[in-house]
Amino acid sequence: MDRFDREILDYVRSWSPYGGPPADEVLAEFGLTPGQLAERVNHIIAAENARHFQELARPWRRVQATRDSARMIGT
DSSP: OOHHHHHHHHHHHHHGGGTSOOHHHHHHHHSOOHHHHHHHHHHHHHHHHHHHHHHHHHHHHHHHHHHHHHHHHHO
C-alpha cells in the first residue's frame, strides 16, 4: 500500500464515527468526489485482502508443490 492509500484509509477511519467526511472536505483533501473516495477505499481493501491471502497461502502452496514433486519422482 502506498502513502496516498494509507492517508486515505487513515482519513476515512478518522471520520467513520461521524458518518463519513463532508463532500467538500473530501474534494479539498484528495481531489476526489465522495463516490470516487468510496471506490478507492473499496479498491484498497480488496488489494490488501488479496495480498494478505497470498501471504497466508504461500506456505501451503510450498507444501503442495513439494508433495507434487515427490509424487512425480515416485511414479
